[in-house]
Amino acid sequence: MNQVYAHVGQAFTPTPYDVVVLGAGRMGTLAAHFLMLRWPDLRLLLLDQGGLPNEEGATILAPGIWSGLGVPGEKRGQADFTRRLITGELSGAEGGLGLSGPNDAPTLPRGLVELLPEAAAGSVAVSTLGNLPPGLFDPVLLPYARLHPDALTFSPASLTTRAAQSAVRAGADLMLNVEARPTPTGVELRRLSVTNTHRIVVHETHQLEASQVIVAAGAGGPALAENTLGTVTHHARAYRQGPRLNLPTSDATPIIRAAGLTLRPHAGGFTVIPPIHHRDPHGYLPTGGRLSGVPVGLRRETLEDVLSALDALPALGTEALELGRSVSDVPGTWLALPEGGWPCYQLLSERHWLLLGGERADAVGAGVARELAAQVVQSGR
């Protein structure tokens, strides 16, 4: 109990677990946290192929925007719960993780401003707003704005770390740098280490028994579950890049939505968050696009989104936008696309659950992880 296995030098003796959570991203760590809260005597193992959170996953590149925009009535409860977790309003008994600490990126009540070409219900003249960077948008094309003061920015990576720490404090074990795949009776672990020549090798393999397994492996989860359990899922995935737009921002700059794009103030500039139009096909390898024949690092489909927004947001046509020379120059990650578009969980066998976050995990993810925890406890008892 409370063991953290970060590297293979730490001996591990496999014993049966009640629950194994496969993936220490935002969804998996929150599920582990809520499980330990509800069932303090649970033997739980949380594991990840990389660190906490994994540097290649969606957690570390998630926009970190909580907003109630577009949340339908039946998901309001999940959204409100998620917001209260993020702001630190939830008590410990409710599953709260407290306020962000001195080492965390802060949670900021920035609000969200939608810039609109036409007046709409609740809109105001854009000229009445402060805090919008000059030169970002064309006020002739976007003369109206709608304010969403409850929106805030936060760090999904910090929240994930705090949730994992909470689970471990409550008695969970945590193993990092381990590949895992579901088996009929639990999971198979392959602990990874790095050789002198920087090759990643499997140090040891364990068969672990587990009463319940939660596959929370992000965009790779559906394929992992399918390949090892023989089920078929209809969830998909998409590769999203968030190029940086170097216009000055401050802690008071709001999140901005305009012309189909979301601009998230981040580290003195903006991260441009493009819409997800549809899944990427099986076998797609992210590729930089071409613009009139010139290669850039941003994928072509997102380039077209940027081009469509150019009149309304002329700053995108300047050197302030970092397009990169290859796809690795523009931060990007695979995002799960759960069927239906919202974070969800699904029972795949008598013991295996699939947990998916995706694009809207920022808005309702904690609420969904908490619901899954209640389900797993019921099934396991």
Added chain:
Amino acid sequence: MNQVYAHVGQAFTPTPYDVVVLGAGRMGTLAAHFLMLRWPDLRLLLLDQGGLPNEEGATILAPGIWSGLGVPGEKRGQADFTRRLITGELSGAEGGLGLSGPNDAPTLPRGLVELLPEAAAGSVAVSTLGNLPPGLFDPVLLPYARLHPDALTFSPASLTTRAAQSAVRAGADLMLNVEARPTPTGVELRRLSVTNTHRIVVHETHQLEASQVIVAAGAGGPALAENTLGTVTHHARAYRQGPRLNLPTSDATPIIRAAGLTLRPHAGGFTVIPPIHHRDPHGYLPTGGRLSGVPVGLRRETLEDVLSALDALPALGTEALELGRSVSDVPGTWLALPEGGWPCYQLLSERHWLLLGGERADAVGAGVARELAAQVVQSGR
């Protein structure tokens, strides 16, 4: 005039042309045919990278289904014209190509049957229909049917060949096995030949002047135009495979639409035509899918469409469906996705036109090619 340059042994002396049509697929050949009809003294060159029609293009794998289903009012004229061209009802003066000849795959008035889970306007009980292969569908899940008697099947490849022959008879030149790209003053030609060691090499390069250039290069057209002209287009493309379903069919078997799929009677069986849900991303290389971890030749997204249809169409779950072991085992081709979804043309510069067919070229393509011909004649005069 009337010259056919099939291989590099036939000497070609570049002279200025009034119109060069870049691509001898279904859209390009029809445009050439209508141009020569309207302007018999036109110096026109029709060219293609491969044969007639190109074996790698969308023409040769097009479903060859004319149907008025889903054609909106403003496109009815184009659709009716296209149907009359296909059936041979159009007079020569109107642009008709006559009846299909003894070497062509025949045009057959099969009609189309939509199988429906619920009664709808104009539907009948499916039990009243003959000519549906036993075992194909579940009549409990699809008890209703709607008939579209005006639908027919034809061979886009035959129609394309006849249109090219008509253009050449009327005075056009035709060059095959030639790479071409638009230039500011016309096109650059690179005539291809094959060495003793089966390598394809460029035999000779020509700069050709042309008053008007029609880029009708199918799914590759937008990128070709963009890379050489420096414009940006928002058209896209998708890779579609049509697996074969080996259930017996006859010339009287109707086209069948059910559970999102179209089944086209073809050579004693069916070709399964999946829906196009969205574009494939730039850089995507078609890849066979996996089903519960087992590799097959059909792409994953289409596999999922087939799986969704399995209850309604149980024949898809039998060995009658050929899934292949690799992507090359299942006939497939890149399809242009014109913005807006319908065949269209667009002026890209003072002399370059982009002509796109795509999924609905079977239904309205000839009507659109004829309209472009009228536009080009106007611009050229």
